[in-house]
Every structure is written in C-alpha cells, then in structure tokens.
Amino acid sequence: MIALLLALVFSANQGSAVQLSFPDEPGLKSVEIVWENKKVPAFHVDDRWTTILGVDIDAKPGKHATSVFFTMNDGRLDQREVVIEIETKKYPTTELKVDDRYVELSKPDLARANREAKETEAIYAVIGDEMLWNEPFKVPIPGETGTNFGHRRIFNGQPRAPHAGADLHAATGTPIHATNRGRVVLAKHLFFTGNTVILDHGLGVYSLYAHLSRIDVKRGVMVSSGQLLGLAGATGRVTGPHLHWGMRVQGARVDPFTLVEIGK
Ligand SMILES: [Zn+2]
Secondary structure, eight states, X not given: OHHHHTOEEEEEETTEEEEEEEEOOTTEEEEEEEXXXXXXXXXXXXXXEEEEEEEOTTOXXXXXXXXXEEEETTSOEEEEEEEEEEEOOOOOEEXXXXXXXXXXXXXXXXXXXXXXXXXXHHHHTOOOSSOOOOSOOOOSSTTOOOOOTTOEEEETTEEOOOOOEEEEEOOTTOEEEOSSSEEEEEEXXXXXXXXXXXXXXXXXXXXXXXXXXXXXXXXTOEEOTTOEEEEOBOOXXXXXXXXXXXXXXXXXXXXXXXXXXXXX
C-alpha cells in the first residue's frame, strides 16, 4: 500500500495519449510498462526512459494502478507502481433522424465492413517493440485543425461508436503527409474509410488517413515524417471531401492532436 501511496501519478483525459518518463539509472537495461494488460516498452533517449500510452475514449475514469518493470544489466528486475488518473472528458452528442435506408447496410456491405473492422483491429493489436518515429508528431495537413474527435451520433435512437478521429478540411487533391516516421501496414480501399493508409510507428502507435482520392505508398515500405502518402478525397462513406485522421495507441482511440501536443 505504501508503494501505491508514494507512486508517481500521471493524469490524462479519456481519449488522449499520455507520455510517461523515468530518469535513467546506471546499469538499467530496459523498462516496460504493463498498461491495460498490454506490455509496452519504453525507449531510451538522452537521460530518460519514455513511452506513450493510449487512454481510450471509453476508458473508465479514476485511478488506474500500473506496473513498471525495470530490468538491470545484471538480470535484476525491479518493479514499481505508477498511477494513471483518468479524467472524464465530455464529448458532444448529436441526435439525428434519417431515413432507415441511410443507416441500415445491405448484407454484403455489412459483411465487408465487419471483415475489414477485424482486419484493422488485428493491426492495432500488435505492439511493436521498436520505436520507429524520430521527431514530434505533426498534423498531416500543416496548420489544419479538426475538432470533432469523440463526437457521438445517435441515428434514429441507435447510438453509434464515437467518432474515433479528427476530420480536417481538405479539398480533393490536397497533399496528405505522414504524421511521423513509420511503416505502411495498410494501403487499400475499405468500405467505410475509402482509400486508406495506416502507418505503424512502433510501441503500439498507429496513424490512419482516410477517404483519399489517391494512395502514393505501398504496404511494407518505411516512410519518413512528412512524406507524401496520397491526396485527400471523398472515397468511402462520406458526404464530401476531407481528411479523416485517426490515431490508435495500444488499441485505444485517442484524439490525434493529443499526440501532437506531446511533442511540444
Ligand atoms: Zn471522420
């Protein structure tokens, strides 16, 4: 109990990325955090060990005790507790009444959407042990803002999943840039998100770019921070051209702008 009382406390909103950081010690070989039953490695930069954890939009508010494991060069293992204090964040809800045919998917469309959701969730479930990014995360369209992360929509009384990304204004043909260095793990057309690119940045951090009119990268290649991924468009289930930019951190749906904030 005493360890818990003395524990380091990090606070984070629902739907955000949070950076944890520990001072280096002589003989320290590796640091690993167990967060929501997932093992997340920390990386060594200068005199600190740092990692980024994702707090899902629907994460339970309150104190979450988290174990941090320090492995020494001589094999000794030291365990400490930290507390992640999750704070409630209210996101707006909109109720819409629309003709059912706009809400109900046909059987083949539903089957395709479900298959693709499984495919993307399987991608997000992998926590790569190598940190691939090398600079702060950037907005894929420099200077743009998107404020509708987390908005909940209720169609004809049926609540939908909250909006898991930020929509950025973009005319068709606007260049879309990688938020950071990473590997292309998906580059193809999906039912809901149209022409889609997903980058794996390592440590469970993924970025998604949706509704593109053109994809300029291939699955498997490494892209540098700011590299052109394709052009904005209106493919998939959309009402007009824009960029849907999503970030997943160890599977958690987080506001992409909270990752940009970390680098500041
Ligand atoms: Zn969107």
